[in-house]
Amino acid sequence: MSANNSTSTYVVSGMSCGSCVGKVKSEIGKLSGIDGVDIELATGRMTVTGTGSIDDAQIQDTVENLGYELVQN
Numbered sequence: 001m002s003a004n005n006s007t008s009t010y011v012v013s014g015m016s017c018g019s020c021v022g023k024v025k026s027e028i029g030k031l032s033g034i035d036g037v038d039i040e041l042a043t044g045r046m047t048v049t050g051t052g053s054i055d056d057a058q059i060q061d062t063v064e065n066l067g068y069e070l071v072q073n
Contacts, residue, residue, distance in 0.1 A: 005035070008054045010046045012039065014068040027062050031055075 015021055018041065025037045028048060036049040048054055063070040 004052050005049060006052065006054055007047060007049045008056065008059070010048070010059065010063075011044045011071045012046050012063055012068050013044050013071070015039075015041060015044060017041070020068070023066060024063060024068065027066060028059060031058055031062065 012024060015024065021039045021041050024046070025039055028034060028037045028046070033050045033052055033054070034048060035051060037046065039046045048059060060070045
């Protein structure tokens, strides 16, 4: 793991099924610098790993454009 890797944790509310999780993971994973996305449906906890700093505003915009709400943890 590079010293430039970073991890951010969020809570995404409004997801109700595996399809919701898949949609959010797919779209967040397309963002520049994102290496991985892990989401726990039961808690809404989303862990994002990336190269360099993670753009919280970009993560929030993407989640909200999908119809969900994001709260940084």
